[in-house]
Amino acid sequence: MTAPSSGTGPFVAGERVLLVDDKDRRYLVRLRAGADFQTHAGVIDHDAVIGLDEGSMITARRKESAGRRLLAVRPTLSDLVVKMPRGAQVIYPKDLAAILLAADLYPGARVLEAGVGSGALSMATLRAGCCIVGYEIREDFAARARANVTDLLGEHVPYRVEIRDVYDGIDEQGLDRILLDLPEPWRVVPHAATALRPGGIFLSYLPTINQTAELRAALAAHPFALAETTEVLVRSWHVTRQSVRPDHRMVAHTGFLTTARRAAAPFDSDRGQQDDAEDEVAPTTVVE
Numbered sequence: 001m002t003a004p005s006s007g008t009g010p011f012v013a014g015e016r017v018l019l020v021d022d023k024d025r026r027y028l029v030r031l032r033a034g035a036d037f038q039t040h041a042g043v044i045d046h047d048a049v050i051g052l053d054e055g056s057m058i059t060a061r062r063k064e065s066a067g068r069r070l071l072a073v074r075p076t077l078s079d080l081v082v083k084m085p086r087g088a089q090v091i092y093p094k095d096l097a098a099i100l101l102a103a104d105l106y107p108g109a110r111v112l113e114a115g116v117g118s119g120a121l122s123m124a125t126l127r128a129g130c131c132i133v134g135y136e137i138r139e140d141f142a143a144r145a146r147a148n149v150t151d152l153l154g155e156h157v158p159y160r161v162e163i164r165d166v167y168d169g170i171d172e173q174g175l176d177r178i179l180l181d182l183p184e185p186w187r188v189v190p191h192a193a194t195a196l197r198p199g200g201i202f203l204s205y206l207p208t209i210n211q212t213a214e215l216r217a218a219l220a221a222h223p224f225a226l227a228e229t230t231e232v233l234v235r236s237w238h239v240t241r242q243s244v245r246p247d248h249r250m251v252a253h254t255g256f257l258t259t260a261r262r263a264a265a266p267f268d269s270d271r272g273q274q275d276d277a278e279d280e281v282a283p284t285t286v287v288e
C-alpha cells in the first residue's frame with residue numbers, strides 16, 4: 001500500500017505535488033511531462049518539477065517581471081482531503097485525527113462505515129490498516145469514494161462499498177468498529193448492538209447537539225457502555241519574529257463525536273444516566 005507523502009526521492013511524472021507560494025496559496029498538481037499550469041505567482045512547467053527533490057523551491061515564469069518562487073512537497077493526507085473532489089461534505093482533518101484514536105482504529109480491525117460520502121473518513125481508516133465494508137445509499141457518492149480511495153491507496157485495499165441503507169440493518173457480525181456519518185444514527189443503534197462484538201466501538205459524527213442528544217438516548221437504551229461526546233477545537237497560530245498570536249479566524253464548528261463500547265448482555269442500562277452523576281473524569285487505578 002502506498003500513502004501520500006510516503007514517496008521518497010525526486011518527483012516523477014504521474015505523481016502529485018503540492019506547490020505553495022509565498023502567500024500560502026496552495027496548488028495540488030498531477031505531474032505530466034511537457035505540461036504547464038498557471039498560478040498567481042506565474043507559469044510552472046511540470047518538467048521543472050520532475051526530477052527535483054521534495055522540498056525544493058521552483059521559480060514561476062512571468063513575462064513582465066521575475067516570477068515568484070514556490071515550495072514543492074508531496075501532499076499529506078490532510079492536503080488531499082481538503083482538496084479532493086467531493087460529492088458529499090467531508091470530515092475535516094482535525095476530526096479525522098481525533099476519530100483515529102477515539103475509535104481506536106488499528107491494523108486489521110473489521111470496520112463498518114456508513115455513509116461513505118466522498119471517502120475522506122475511509123481514506124484515514126484504511127491508512128490506519130483497517131478493513132472496511134461501507135454502506136452508502138447513493139451510487140454516485142459510492143463511486144466518488146471508491147475513486148478517491150483508489151487514487152490515494154491503489155486498487156488493492158480492503159474496501160468494499162455496498163449500495164444500501166444502513167437503517168435497514170447490518171449483515172456483518174462480530175465487527176470491531178462501526179463508524180457513522182449520517183443524519184439519524186440512532187436508527188442504527190439497535191443494529192449496531194448485534195453487529196458489533198462485545199467491547200467493540202461505535203462512533204458517530206454529527207453536526208448538531210439535538211441529533212447528538214437523540215443518539216445518546218438510543219445508546220442508553222441499548223447494551224452500550226462508556227458513552228462519550230466531544231468536540232474538537234483547533235486554534236492555529238500566526239508566528240513571525242514580530243508577532244506571535246492566535247490567527248484571527250478559526251473553524252468554529254464542524255461536528256460532535258460520540259463514542260460508546262458494546263457491552264455484553266445483560267447490562268445495567270441506567271449506569272451514568274442519573275442527572276447528578278459526576279462529570280469529572282474519575283481516576284483510573286492501574287494494577288499490573
Ligand code: SAH
Nearest residue numbers: 088091115117118119120121137165166181
Ligand atoms: N464521512 C464522509 C462523508 C459522509 S456524508 C467523508 O468523510 O467523506 C454522509 C453520507 O451518508 C452521504 O453520502 C449520504 O448519501 C449517506 N447516507 C445518508 N443516509 C444513509 C443511510 N441510511 N445509509 C447509508 N448511507 C447513508
